[in-house]
Amino acid sequence: MEEKVMEAVNAEENICVPENLIYQRPETLLDVPMHYCPGCAHGTVHKLIAEVIDELDIQGKTIGVAPVGCSVFAYQYLGVDFSEAAHGRASAVATGIKRVMPDKYVFSYQGDGDLAAIGTAETIHTCNRGENLLIIFINNGIYGMTGGQMAPTTLPNMKSTTSPYGRDVQTMGNPLVMTDLIKQLPSVYYITRQAVNTAGNVRKAKKAIKKGFQYQDLNKGTSFVEIVANCPSNWKMTPLQSNKFLEDQMFPYYPLGDIKVPEKEVK
Amino acid sequence: MAKVKGDVVIDIEVCKGCELCIVACPTDVLGKSKQVNNKGYQYIVKVKEECTGCESCALVCPDAAITVYRKKKQAV
Numbered sequence: 134m135e136e137k138v139m140e141a142v143n144a145e146e147n148i149c150v151p152e153n154l155i156y157q158r159p160e161t162l163l164d165v166p167m168h169y170c171p172g173c174a175h176g177t178v179h180k181l182i183a184e185v186i187d188e189l190d191i192q193g194k195t196i197g198v199a200p201v202g203c204s205v206f207a208y209q210y211l212g213v214d215f216s217e218a219a220h221g222r223a224s225a226v227a228t229g230i231k232r233v234m235p236d237k238y239v240f241s242y243q244g245d246g247d248l249a250a251i252g253t254a255e256t257i258h259t260c261n262r263g264e265n266l267l268i269i270f271i272n273n274g275i276y277g278m279t280g281g282q283m284a285p286t287t288l289p290n291m292k293s294t295t296s297p298y299g300r301d302v303q304t305m306g307n308p309l310v311m312t313d314l315i316k317q318l319p320s321v322y323y324i325t326r327q328a329v330n331t332a333g334n335v336r337k338a339k340k341a342i343k344k345g346f347q348y349q350d351l352n353k354g355t356s357f358v359e360i361v362a363n364c365p366s367n368w369k370m371t372p373l374q375s376n377k378f379l380e381d382q383m384f385p386y387y388p389l390g391d392i393k394v395p396e397k398e399v400k
Numbered sequence: 401m402a403k404v405k406g407d408v409v410i411d412i413e414v415c416k417g418c419e420l421c422i423v424a425c426p427t428d429v430l431g432k433s434k435q436v437n438n439k440g441y442q443y444i445v446k447v448k449e450e451c452t453g454c455e456s457c458a459l460v461c462p463d464a465a466i467t468v469y470r471k472k473k474q475a476v
Contacts, residue, residue, distance in 0.1 A: 148405060148406070148407050148469050148470075148471040149407055149409060149469050150469070153469040153470055153471045154467070154468075154469055155453060155455060155468050155469065155470045156455045156458045156459075156466070156467065156468035157467045157468075158464040158465075158467070159464070162464055166413075166414055166439075166463070167462075167463055169462065169463075170416075171416035171417060171418035171441065171462075172416075172418035172419075172420055172462060173462055174462065175462070176461075176462030176463050176464070177460065177461070177462045180461075180462070180464045329460070330460075331424065331460065332424050332454075332455075332456035332459040332460055335459040335460060336459065365418075371419075372418040372419060372420055373419055373420070373423060376420070
């Protein structure tokens with residue numbers, strides 16, 4: 134296939150040669166087809182984590198903790214050591230791993246049903262203790278793996294299988310903004326909210342994840358990176374429509390940007 | 401004429417045809433194939449030659465199916 138493309142593209146000059154290579158699948162992202170739905174942001178974030186691990190050259194020193202949720206099989210896709218945690222307890226398991234092996238880079242990768250619903254207590258206490266680890270929080274406002282039930286982060290009036298007439302804030306409460314809860318805790322070092330819907334946002338998200346790993350190296354405390362993501366299947370949309378919904382509905386409620394940055398970096 | 405010339409190679413068996421790369425491309429180089437791959441997805445193919453190697457498509461690809469090459473053109 135590669136040869137055909139190359140022939141069709143350029144008969145006079147072939148630029149598909151190793152010295153012209155500028156972007157390829159990162160090594161840490163294993164050569165396994167991912168089970169995620171087409172257009173799902175999980176794949177993009179996995180790719181970013183793999184790129185950061187490759188760039189920092191810490192493949193042998195990184196331990197991830199996978200949650201329960203769509204990303205439960207994260208250990209199949211990332212070529213680093215992984216541990217599976219009980220539902221919501223990924224940050225607690227990561228705490229244990231980090232305390233036993235303080236020289237390793239530890240990150241937990243959690244969705245919103247995991248981190249913001251059943252694991253709220255573990256998350257808040259991990260942040261309150263200022264454990265020296267990186268928490269990556271994928272917020273798509275819905276329970277993906279179990280079939281699109283309402284999550285604590287579901288937007289007001291947003292339909293899901295357990296709120297078929299839209300989320301009623303009178304009876305079901307307002308969406309839980311985790312970053313607002315934990316930004317008041319002094320031990321959290323770095324909190325940011327990013328997205329991966331456009332190329333520019335992907336670059337910013339990668340920088341944020343990279344900072345999280347670097348702060349861990351400097352022993353600074355908890356880094357919390359929230360990624361506002363899409364869920365095309367359970368929002369009942371095409372990937373492009375879901376990105377439009379993300380921009381129109383999710384970003385006003387979950388505005389992107391740094392929420393808590395180290396004092397030296399404040400401009 | 402552009403000063404840089406790029407090219408993309410798409411792994412059609414990994415591609416799920418989500419079309420995110422099509423809208424990410426500033427020069428509209430990518431399009432959807434009429435054939436399907438082994439999984440039954442209509443994969444993405446290159447339909448034009450204007451690629452500048454900006455790597456936007458590869459960045460947004462959730463399945464890391466795109467490899468990007470770029471070369472600066474020699475002054476003639």
